[in-house]
Amino acid sequence: MKFHAYSLEEILSNHEQIAKGILSKVRPLDYFQDYMHHGFYPFFLEKRNFSENLLKTMNMMVEVDILLIKQIELKYLSKIKKLLYLLAVDGPKAPNVSQLANDIQTSRATVMNYIKYLADARLINMVYPKGEEFPKKPSKIMMHNSNLMYSIYPVKVEEQDVLETFFVNTMWKDHKVNKGDKNISFMVDEVMPFKICQEGMRIKNNPGVTYALHKAEIGRGNQIPLWLFGFLY
Numbered sequence: 001m002k003f004h005a006y007s008l009e010e011i012l013s014n015h016e017q018i019a020k021g022i023l024s025k026v027r028p029l030d031y032f033q034d035y036m037h038h039g040f041y042p043f044f045l046e047k048r049n050f051s052e053n054l055l056k057t058m059n060m061m062v063e064v065d066i067l068l069i070k071q072i073e074l075k076y077l078s079k080i081k082k083l084l085y086l087l088a089v090d091g092p093k094a095p096n097v098s099q100l101a102n103d104i105q106t107s108r109a110t111v112m113n114y115i116k117y118l119a120d121a122r123l124i125n126m127v128y129p130k131g132e133e134f135p136k137k138p139s140k141i142m143m144h145n146s147n148l149m150y151s152i153y154p155v156k157v158e159e160q161d162v163l164e165t166f167f168v169n170t171m172w173k174d175h176k177v178n179k180g181d182k183n184i185s186f187m188v189d190e191v192m193p194f195k196i197c198q199e200g201m202r203i204k205n206n207p208g209v210t211y212a213l214h215k216a217e218i219g220r221g222n223q224i225p226l227w228l229f230g231f232l233y
Helices: 008-023 029-038 050-068 074-090 097-104 108-120 146-152 159-172 226-232
Strands: 124-127 140-143 177-179 186-188 192-197 210-213 223-225
Touching: 008 223, 008 226, 029 050, 029 146, 029 226, 050 074, 050 108, 050 146, 074 097, 074 108, 074 140, 074 146, 097 108, 108 124, 124 159, 124 177, 140 146, 140 159, 146 159, 159 177, 159 186, 159 192, 159 226, 210 226, 223 226
Parallel strands: 192 210, 210 223
Antiparallel strands: 124 140, 177 186, 186 192
């Protein structure tokens, strides 16, 4: 079964028709939680332990995409791996760079460089306030995709964090995502405010905001099913 990818503009302007077309063939919500847990990487199709496979892949990404490409000595590998683990355990928030530097016994500047390397390797995403970027400290560090959250520290995964990680990941390739203001989750391309809503969250509908709704099969107006943003790929 094949589906089209859609642009963000198409989804925003025509999401009801697009969703109806998809729903006539498949019910994405039947698979959405599985996707967020183990569907991002194609090797989920292999008959092997997914989490174990993903952890091996993550190790390879650190060793090849960071150590080899950035030409970092092998003796620093454990520090970078520990940093990734600490960032995952902390959840999506602004990093405490001084504490992280203390934890992995290096300088604050080196921590920021390692964070940038992890982002370049597509293991994390850095979310900044509008108008700011590296080398400033990000306002939020998120795992690059939700599968990483479940593999690194599955006992501490919060649903809202998973939903927001999914959303940022769908936008990451073609759009700029900044931290939102009060009552806004994210600002996309500096002009489009989005709020990511768990099931049952009360919404004070602001016509200037787009609401991405979890567990909604079909949307209406400025309220769009969260799963539909997965068709941006």
